[in-house]
Amino acid sequence: MIRPADEGDVEALIRLIHDLAEFERSPASVMIEPEQLRTALFGESPAAHAHVAAEGGRVLGMAIWFRNFSTWTGRSGIYLEDLYVRPEARGRGIGRALIAELAAIAHRAGYGRLDWSVLRWNKSAIGFYESLGAVPMDEWTGYRLSGEALAALGSTDHREE
């Protein structure tokens, strides 16, 4: 039921990405085009990987992830960018099976960690994650530079400063 995504899953994955963003109350944040996802997952130098939960040719859930690296452990890990299960397929252990698949990949590869982020208000997801033994990294805050601030800093010739 859980398998690596293939190129035929791209349209279904795009729909699930939109569904997840709607659930996360940010539907307007999704700008990804199918061709971008296809290149990211199946291009020459994949930027990400995806697994799907499928039943009878229908994609019920997905995990999109990429490899990260820890300078503390000295090992790679997995960062789970998106985990989503269609509402009508919940309660069947699909989310757990998707995370377990990534944990198995990490385990086989000798990776030390599986990391992800959750919206603070999403208490049901948090309860589920804690039931798996995951721990909150709440002494840390993420910071992001994007848009004009990123462009401004990135086009400065700092070597001249």
Added chain:
Amino acid sequence: MIRPADEGDVEALIRLIHDLAEFERSPASVMIEPEQLRTALFGESPAAHAHVAAEGGRVLGMAIWFRNFSTWTGRSGIYLEDLYVRPEARGRGIGRALIAELAAIAHRAGYGRLDWSVLRWNKSAIGFYESLGAVPMDEWTGYRLSGEALAALGSTDHREE
């Protein structure tokens, strides 16, 4: 002064990783061996990249990073794993120059974001990041599965459940 790290920098980078962990009050968390860092940065399939600030053959600061991917933007980005400047070299704009170098890489590659994490108590770093136009992602919390919990989930044959 800012340049990509080369293999001759590995020992200096390891020292800076230890110094940063000490500053972050977790000196015992660092288990990385030089050979692991060498493989991660300069092996067949690099898991990470590093830039250094060097002066007269001495490494004064470092940025260790890897490529991530956003399903919202459809684009890759940069995740800055470690940023560190030696205490005696602070106040000279080296941290800013290292971040600006990554912003320039992101800008040239068409990446949409530069992300990192900061310890909540590190107010001076937070003030510096905000001066660059970075914004806190404080509606999100990181979660981590590691150690025995990761091994237990990863060695379960969830397909049988």
